[in-house]
Amino acid sequence: MIDVRDLSENPDQYRASQRARGADESVVDAIIAADASRKSSITSYEALRAEQNAFGKKVAAAKGEEKQALLAEVKELAISVKAAGAAADAAAAEQDSLVRALPNLVADGVPEGGEDDYIVVKTVGTPREFPDFEPRDHLEIGELIGAIDMERGAKVSGSRFYFLRGVGARLEMALLQLAMDQAIEAGFVPMITPTLVRPETMAGTGFDVKHDAEIYRLAEDDLYLVGTSEVALAGYHSDEIIDLSAGPIRYAGWSSCYRREAGSHGKDTRGIIRVHQFNKVEMFTYTTVEEAAGEHERLLAWEEEMLAKVELPYRVIDTAAGDLGNSAARKFDCEAWVPTQGAYRELTSTSNCTTYQARRLNIRERQNTDEGGKPGSKGTTRAVATLNGTLATTRWIVAILEHHQNADGSVNVPVALRKYLGGLEVFPVL
Structure with a gap:
């Protein structure tokens, strides 16, 4: 608001x-x-x-x-x-x-326009070339190494559902654990969050609960399945006055996420790029208005650190205003190179929501300070700023399998993930 x-x-x-x-x-x-x-x-x-x-x-x-x-x-x-x-x-x-x-006020410098009007901030790494063999896509690789089963996912739950099995399940758990360990090292409090929230929490985060076709609703209970743990983490301090005198409050939420993908008919129907359910580690920060832009840069840097750990080439884009969503004043996406698509695809995004969510959820800090510089017990309050950023999610598996594949269909495990996989260096073909 x-x-x-x-x-x-x-x-x-x-x-x-x-x-x-x-x-x-x-x-x-x-x-x-x-x-x-x-x-x-x-x-x-x-x-x-x-x-x-x-x-x-x-x-x-x-x-x-x-x-x-x-x-x-x-x-x-x-x-x-x-x-x-x-x-x-x-x-x-x-x-x-x-x-x-009314959507949030767009920050200065954000490019105007829609989905295709982003600005490339930087490109890191070189997309891999395959001079000796034709690269397989992530689903073919996933089937060869026994990691992904789309057929039985559809049998059990319908289209755009899947099973991660064997090394696929282990890879996702390793990826999310790597992300959580990095977040904890950076001072984030780890959180396992609810995936069902009340309508006032969903709406408070900036989602239009009445008209957003992406949201799953349980009508009988009047609850909503979240598309990101950002929703639960934003609602965590609703109707509270929080203390930011020691710096930002940072949470890292681990949760399953659900999206109807209502507007994606015919898009990314193969594999696990665009699915109804996935897992994610999400960074969420409460900070002061003055510190919000600096915190946004830090969240982006932590996302880039994760991409470097899994050895993926990527680019950072400054998202255009028409593609921001209601709550964001500015959003940066990190897009990894997907070889078989010959394109960069989004793996992370980080948004500065300024005071928009906090005003809707009534999350404030005290403005006055006592002689020692600490928040006083009386005086005026003001809305805090909230920010979020993806640190790892299921979709990363797509880029990891394709970028690190070998001619026989096996996949080299990025070094940073090996300790979470019992030292495994290669996912072999079954």
């Missing part, structure tokens, strides 16, 4: 943000108008309430016919007060609805 006061004071900035996203600019003026209506309604209500209170004192002091006349006026005034209160509530609800639908 954006700061309505800031929007009212800097409307052109928000109109420009909407233009960059390819979204409707008129909502900015609609919010300003709704805010004015809300304030006017509250003023009218408070004036009538004050008049009602004054009449109460008059009635108490009056007698006889005068009192009866005043009581009649009080009755009429009470009706007016009730109507004014309802109008104020309606105006506040209208404003809240408009504000919750």
Whole structure:
């Protein structure tokens, strides 16, 4: 949720943000108008309430016919007060609805446009060439080494489901454990998070629970399956005042994730690139507004560190405004080279959500400090900034199998993963 006061004071900035996203600019003026209506309604209500209170004192002091006349006026005034209160509530609800639908303010420097309008920040490593043999895709390799079973996944659960078995299961666990160990070393608190959340938690993170076709909903329980542990981690401190005096609060969430992939019909139907269920280690940070941009750079650096450990060539892109999603003010993606596709494919993303999620979830910090520089017990509070970033996920297996494959279909295990696999150096063909 954006700061309505800031929007009212800097409307052109928000109109420009909407233009960059390819979204409707008129909502900015609609919010300003709704805010004015809300304030006017509250003023009218408070004036009538004050008049009602004054009449109460008059009635108490009056007698006889005068009192009866005043009581009649009080009755009429009470009706007016009730109507004014309802109008104020309606105006506040209208404003809240408009504000919750407005995406976050895009950060300075984010490229305008849609999915294809990203800017390449840097490219690291060289895509592998295969002069001596034709590379196999990850599914063919996965079947040769007994790692992936799509056929039985579809039999059991339907399309875009799968089994990871044998070295495939071990590879995923090793990858996620490597990510978690790195996160712990960097000061993150490890978390196993719920994968079912309440609608207010999902909506608080920035997802449109009523219209987002990607989200699985359990209607009978009014719960939602998360597409990332970011949702649960964002809700962890909802309605709390947190202490950031010692620096950012960082969590690393390990969870299964679920996405309907509603808009991906005909895309990536082969293998495990785009599936309904996967596992992931997600970094999540609470920090101050001033530290958010610096923390975003750190999250990106940790993602790059993981990609280097599994020895993959990749590039970093600055995602265009129209491809950010509602909550992000800026997002960087790391895309690894997938040889059989001849393209870079997203493996990680990290988003700076500034105060957008925290305002929706009512997560604050104290602004005042005492003489020792520590947060005071009284004084004003303000929204914190939240950020997230993927540290490892099931999709990484695609790039690892293809990039490290051998002519016979076996796969060399990246050195950093070997200690999690009992020293195994090669995944052999069965």
